[in-house]
Amino acid sequence: MRIPGKLSRLAVLPAALIVLATALPAQDGLISDQVVGYLPAVIRAGTGTTKTWTVLSLPLTITPGTQITGRITALTANTLTDAGADWSAGAWSTPAAPWFIRITSGASAGRSFLISTTTPNTATTLTLDESGAADLTTLPIATGEEGDTFGILAAETLSTLFPAGSGVLGGSDPDDSDVLQIIRSGISITFYYDALAGHWIEAASGADASDTVIPPDSALLYGRLANTPINLTLAGAVQGDDRRASVKSSGLTLLSNAWPVPVTLAESGIQSLPGWVSSSSPSSADQVQIHVSGVWKKYFHDGTRWRQATLGNPVKDTEIIPAAAGVLINRTGSAAGSVILHQTAPYN
Incomplete structure (x- = not known):
């Protein structure tokens, strides 16, 4: 399981990953020559009356103890x-x-x-x-x-990632408790922590959501109401050199940063998705949103460079997607289905 706890941001290798063990011996079918380590992440504090949002991804994977x-x-x-x-x-x-x-x-x-x-x-x-x-x-x-x-x-579930005792603020409905949002097939689903039941609830149905899986390659949104942060230690192994993730051909995809290091927009390769719409006008282009200091910032690709959708549309090829975070992809049009984004590890 993911291990909630307090951890200062120490010297890192590389950039954010703190290595606990050397690469494991290669085996046939092994998930790369795995490097086992842990990565600090923080759920930002709310105000006690207003939620603060954090985008969280899980770039380190957990094996069953022995390599299967x-x-x-x-x-x-x-x-x-x-x-x-x-x-x-x-x-x-x-x-x-x-x-x-x-x-x-x-x-x-x-x-x-x-x-x-x-x-x-x-x-x-x-x-x-x-x-x-x-x-x-x-x-x-x-x-x-x-x-x-x-x-x-x-795979992580809501209850393994944020179990009882992990610092989650419980309440009786989504308004007075911490909430999680997962985007599945382009639709946002909200969950809240029920203090009386002691587990996560799907807001729309009222059903027990303890075993709800966080899909591989997906980030999640955490809405923190309590006025203290939650400090996480994300433990596991660095995944292999390739990631092929499914991205909707239209509408919303909340995509994780697959690597335990920051990645720039240019390095992400999102602009190379099949059917990606580039344009000199942000209103005509597919867009990527990154959550920066509590604010969603929008970016688009003009066919050559990434730019921010703001006054003057400045070039933002080097805009950072932080480790343990993700991006919200919003694609224009109404095309059905999904396409595959192929990414390679940025530290190879």
Whole structure:
């Protein structure tokens, strides 16, 4: 789980990551030569009467203790099989402890998919969650004895990331408590911490949201009402050299910074998304928003440079997306579906 606690921003390597162990020995299908460490992050204090917002991402991944890796020997639209696996039935399908796979080789390296918690895994086959899974048969994934490799990693839920006792301010509704927002399929979903129930609630339905998964590649928004910050220690391993994330072709995507270091807009490669609309006019262009000191700032690409959508539209290629943060992508038009953003680690 993520470890709430107090941690000063110490000397860093690189830039923000504090390394706890050297790279682990390489194994077939290993999630890179993993570097294990921890990253400080802060949920900014509210005023006690007004919420302050923080964009939070989880760039470090959690393994099951030992490296669980495999090779894709067969697949269907929503399942993948590793003929050499010997998993316990249902081990990767518990709602309170969800998992996801990350493909680690081949043309789809860096794609992540949640494992279903409603269809239990078998000894050799994983079923993917319907909420974010593409049709695997349409993707460039190699199968067979020389099939692409994958790793299994822990997914975070609202209750594992912010459990009871982590400093969350509870209340009786979204107005008098801390809240979280996740954007799923372009729709913002709000959750609040119910002090009486002692867990997270989905605001719209009133349902227990403890096991709600934070999707891989997604950032979240934390609205802090209490007048003290929450200091977090995000522990885990640095992911591999590639990230392939799904971004909606139109509308909103809240995308995480996948790396435990700051990344510039130019380095993000967002402007290279298929169908990205660049323009000299911000009102005609797809836009990216970055939360800076409590304020959303808007940026657009003119075809050559990133610019801020403000007086004079100054060049902002070097604008920073902080570590453990993310960006809100707002794409024009009404195109259905999503496209893939391929990013490589900025410290290679």
